[in-house]
Amino acid sequence: MKIIFIAWKNCWQKAGATTLTLLLLSFGVGIISMMFLLENQLSDKFNKNIKDIDFVLGAKGSPLQLILANVYHIDAPTGNIKVSEAQKIIKNPTVKEAIPLAYGDNYEGWRIVGTTPRYAEFYEVKLKEGKVFETPFEVTVGSYAAKELGLKLGQTFKSNHGLDKEGEEEEGHDQLFTVVGIYEASGTVIDRLILTPVESIWEVHDHGDHEESGHAGIVSAEEHDAEHAHEDEHAHEADTLDNDHAHEDEHAEEEHAHEEDHEVTAYLLIKRLPMAPMILPQLVKNTNMQLALPAIEINRLNENFGIGMSVVKAVAILIMIISFLSVFISLYNALRERQYELAILRTLGGRRIQLFILILLEGFFMVALGLIIGLVLSRVGITLLSDMAKDSFHDEFNAMIFLPQEYYLVGITLGLGVVASLLPALRAFFMDISKTLSND
Amino acid sequence: MAIIQTTNLQYTFSKGPQLIFPSFQAEENSELLILGSSGTGKTTLLHLLAGLRKPNAGEVVVNGIRLSTLSGASLDRFRGKNIGVVFQTSHFVQSLSVIDNILLAPYFSNNKVSKSDAEKMLDRLNILSKKNKKTSTLSVGEQQRVAIARALLNNPSLILADEPTSALDDENAKDVLNLLREQTHALKAALLIVTHDNRLKEEVRQRIELTALKS
Numbered sequence: 001m002k003i004i005f006i007a008w009k010n011c012w013q014k015a016g017a018t019t020l021t022l023l024l025l026s027f028g029v030g031i032i033s034m035m036f037l038l039e040n041q042l043s044d045k046f047n048k049n050i051k052d053i054d055f056v057l058g059a060k061g062s063p064l065q066l067i068l069a070n071v072y073h074i075d076a077p078t079g080n081i082k083v084s085e086a087q088k089i090i091k092n093p094t095v096k097e098a099i100p101l102a103y104g105d106n107y108e109g110w111r112i113v114g115t116t117p118r119y120a121e122f123y124e125v126k127l128k129e130g131k132v133f134e135t136p137f138e139v140t141v142g143s144y145a146a147k148e149l150g151l152k153l154g155q156t157f158k159s160n161h162g163l164d165k166e167g168e169e170e171e172g173h174d175q176l177f178t179v180v181g182i183y184e185a186s187g188t189v190i191d192r193l194i195l196t197p198v199e200s201i202w203e204v205h206d207h208g209d210h211e212e213s214g215h216a217g218i219v220s221a222e223e224h225d226a227e228h229a230h231e232d233e234h235a236h237e238a239d240t241l242d243n244d245h246a247h248e249d250e251h252a253e254e255e256h257a258h259e260e261d262h263e264v265t266a267y268l269l270i271k272r273l274p275m276a277p278m279i280l281p282q283l284v285k286n287t288n289m290q291l292a293l294p295a296i297e298i299n300r301l302n303e304n305f306g307i308g309m310s311v312v313k314a315v316a317i318l319i320m321i322i323s324f325l326s327v328f329i330s331l332y333n334a335l336r337e338r339q340y341e342l343a344i345l346r347t348l349g350g351r352r353i354q355l356f357i358l359i360l361l362e363g364f365f366m367v368a369l370g371l372i373i374g375l376v377l378s379r380v381g382i383t384l385l386s387d388m389a390k391d392s393f394h395d396e397f398n399a400m401i402f403l404p405q406e407y408y409l410v411g412i413t414l415g416l417g418v419v420a421s422l423l424p425a426l427r428a429f430f431m432d433i434s435k436t437l438s439n440d
Numbered sequence: 441m442a443i444i445q446t447t448n449l450q451y452t453f454s455k456g457p458q459l460i461f462p463s464f465q466a467e468e469n470s471e472l473l474i475l476g477s478s479g480t481g482k483t484t485l486l487h488l489l490a491g492l493r494k495p496n497a498g499e500v501v502v503n504g505i506r507l508s509t510l511s512g513a514s515l516d517r518f519r520g521k522n523i524g525v526v527f528q529t530s531h532f533v534q535s536l537s538v539i540d541n542i543l544l545a546p547y548f549s550n551n552k553v554s555k556s557d558a559e560k561m562l563d564r565l566n567i568l569s570k571k572n573k574k575t576s577t578l579s580v581g582e583q584q585r586v587a588i589a590r591a592l593l594n595n596p597s598l599i600l601a602d603e604p605t606s607a608l609d610d611e612n613a614k615d616v617l618n619l620l621r622e623q624t625h626a627l628k629a630a631l632l633i634v635t636h637d638n639r640l641k642e643e644v645r646q647r648i649e650l651t652a653l654k655s
Contacts, residue, residue, distance in 0.1 A: 009533075344527075345544065348544055
């Protein structure tokens, strides 16, 4: 028999008060820990995906939307930009590299992105099997998308128009995409994308059904000239253009025109020179394009997000304060009821310090238990949230990690638990046993 | 050597009367009844004897140790080892079972008493069948037995009982007295009963009367 055992038993003697305290504390701790986990993983995802992207060049619209759509792939694109128009910016000497991104199709709701092999290389994503896409209609699939879609090497599939799988099935294209490679898991956006050469997207919309023009994120200027395309014998060929100015007999010019009239959704730009932020915005002026800075937009997002998080945290802290009050009150009340009990323990040879420890332990047990339940609750919450994120963003959160902030949460909670039990424990320490027993 | 000896004990409450107690001593296997109507300081005397309260004057010597020389933790431990106290109404740790409650005595006084010793003690007091019950489910008589078991488990040489029978009916009162006597003899201890219960007067010959004092 130990004081620990008595303290533990005593906690459950006043089950009602203990349960209330546990409920309050575990909710407080649970919410705070959940906020920590969420904040940490969101900013982790944001930062990991921004990496060294200095600018995103895309169609005019909300800069945040441009970033969310093209860096994180969670929002609809703002529109398309002409490859030819973008040239003067991406060829600017202050730009080190420009990675094209072209949207237009999905497979079962997973985004197919037309780009170059540099996109995955930029995120340092390695191949798990197969090879990187080379020719149109070859795709290399991100690890998470491959897992969720059950895609294997050599498998083929038809894409759907747009970005959502719902209601778009009739608008599916006839071209078959072939899986030629699967990337390793990296924790970046690549994990949940299907990558293919930009040309695939251009061709799909060159040949595909054109009834839906102006769809956000749909590539190809050709759509506007669909009728011409049908008249053109060579329209089905990859590098043929249905451009009014294109001439069949001038191949070089045709090639050039091709470059100029295709569209992409955005370019991810990496600067070469520090003056890029001064120079590039000038070049975008008077065009249909905009240049967005991921770092600034995400900071703004974080700030707005942060206010919501702070409110939730404040509520959680309030709940925790009430729970510490509850610890204090339940111990203090119990002390009144149990003063004889404690006096008897002294009579039996118990020392003051042992009673002090007994009461402190009771408070500690309540707080520790609330803490554990709270931490488990937050993991359950994150798991549920992760399932939701899986459905809507094809992304997930890891519930099974322990953050450094949570060590502080544990430390502070246990510390405050001790403080809340201190006064009742001191009362037990200084109790006059003779007086208590005489009041029989 | 006497197990307990008191000399010129006095106690003054801060806003109350001054209590002067007669000196007495008790040997092994002896029984002593301390009588007095309420207000004569019976409980105060018992607390002084148990070292729960310090006298303003005089001395209590238990097993040759003057209680005034002990303080704090050592007094608590000395009391736990040498003195068993039975109170008028029994108080227990509500969350613990009967057996765990009586095991508190050896635990807090650092005595080595095994669980089977504790069970034997419960058996002697006829409450072994209740050992895993919560104390609050027992009858008053049963509770008093548990309290006695707890007071005796450390084999104390001095047993102090404060109104051990006043809450009990005749039959239970007689039982409790007999139990206390038996155990006193078994332990070669001294038994001091503080009471105003007339039923005990007929049973115990040796007695001290406390008289009401003018302040």
